[in-house]
Amino acid sequence: MTNPLRLESLEALDAIDRHGSFAAAAAALYRVPSAISYTISQLENDLGVAVFDRSGHRAVLTPAGRLLLDEGRRILTATRELGAAARRVADNWEPELRIAVDGLIPPTDLWPAIAAFGAEHPAINVRLTEEVLGGTWEALIDDRVDLAVGVADPPAGAGVRRTAYADVAFAFCCAPHHPLAERTHAVTEDELRSHRAVVVADSARRLSPRDAGLLDGQPRLTVASMASKVAALEHGLGVGHVPRAWVAEALAAGRLVELPLERPREAAQTWLLWRSGAPGRALEWFIRRLGGDRDQPMPRASQMRS
Amino acid sequence: MTNPLRLESLEALDAIDRHGSFAAAAAALYRVPSAISYTISQLENDLGVAVFDRSGHRAVLTPAGRLLLDEGRRILTATRELGAAARRVADNWEPELRIAVDGLIPPTDLWPAIAAFGAEHPAINVRLTEEVLGGTWEALIDDRVDLAVGVADPPAGAGVRRTAYADVAFAFCCAPHHPLAERTHAVTEDELRSHRAVVVADSARRLSPRDAGLLDGQPRLTVASMASKVAALEHGLGVGHVPRAWVAEALAAGRLVELPLERPREAAQTWLLWRSGAPGRALEWFIRRLGGDRDQPMPRASQMRS
């Protein structure tokens, strides 16, 4: 049993319903009424089903006709969209762009770019995932994302290109009611060691996980994301370094306090990474927007962009 | 811009991918290779997009071709299914049958019938909702469902037909640690009045709600469903009548105890209801299966069917 349904029949059905009569539909399709009659009776023959009830003066849809009309419209739409999507792909626009943002960068950082992209290219989907440390790199290498944003120390790796993204400065924080908050002078490493550190777990599935900026012997609370880490710090569960952009508001509101450190952690240079090879145009759009001119990959002086 | 995509092109594309070459696809479609060439180049012209890369010996899909193939298959499937669905509708099978089951009946009661129906008619969807008292009737009248199962006192109403369903017997229950559980002799109405009754709220949205089997002046806890009522009783929040089928297991396990009543509530006759008019065949199937021979609507002697 081969496919017994023609798109032209559905198109005709749609036009008839839209314009109210065979004659009007014919006019709308720049055809003669008999052609519409022919198309519909062909549909009815193919299907072995009455689509219109002609017992009255004007033809009226049967229940089966109603179903064909309603569902047929979905098929027509899908078909038209498929045509458009194919054209876009041929023009090197990806149907979907997948972006991983590293825990160092608040995802809100990307919203303006994503909103602007969505306004320009409403038909292209953007999928944003959040990863931590090696997980961001791994998502790119494993082809789970097309663009990695805010990776701090990308391993040397063939097949990956990069351009500078933001410098991320850290604040060493704890809750106001945390014992360390009493301190007025810079905290030494020895003092630190007796307080629990909140750390974010590397989200790598495959590569060996690494932890960042930790003193040996310090007790830990490991959480899954930077957002959880901030929440944990606010609840006084420990201390830790957090990118300033993540805690600016909490510091201003007094939910967290910043502690001076004897050896403060220096700002981290972060990168925009993508696989080399022919990038799609959506990827190029984001590289240009987020990374600026990628032919001059130099570290940016700014901290986080808002 | 009219629709520039033909189903035959997608069909050809599918056949080429499935059989590995233009020639094999042609054979599978009982056509000559040049016809396939023609169809594909027509697709490429319509779309203005290369679907195959012919630079090598064998034609190989471009990314756009890949998209057309993958998405095109979905469209082909949808189209075929639409044809089949239209035939079913013309044959008086509903695309979806909506059933409301009254709170008196455990929904599990219907599972065997629904499973059997699904096995016979896998393409017809069944939507099961749960309603209480007037809500069941109202869902039917408002055309939110096609069949109402287990309605106890259907109001006289034109345009509705019915046949007997199960007789529902009630058990008056409370938790074993409830004060009334101490009683060894039949409970009088006066005694009852001082204990909270758990009642199920009528789910009617429009019609005036009614409450069943309540003594005036008795404090109440109103819950949304029979399942909640059973749970409330088990937690000792009150007392109340429950259809035996809902609590057989809880009584056997000792999570509830049955109390003898001075004036026990008599079993309720329940009905299967549907709107009169030409019933679809799925509806007929369920009426026949659940209600037996509907030309002899007589109360059934059994209690609940399992």
Next chain:
DNA sequence: CCAGGCGTTCGAAAAGTTTGAACGAGTATG
């Protein structure tokens, strides 16, 4: 009752598809 719109039917004309043969190009096989 008449004018006008509706949808169908039919033969003829137009448009579109399929065919088969010929061709060039690539790939296995000996």
Next chain:
DNA sequence: CATACTCGTTCAAACTTTTCGAACGCCTGG
């Protein structure tokens, strides 16, 4: 390195399908 085979394309001719235009019968509204 021939040879035989398969692949996909092109082209004119045969064929099929769709569209057209005119004629017709039906119903509705004035």
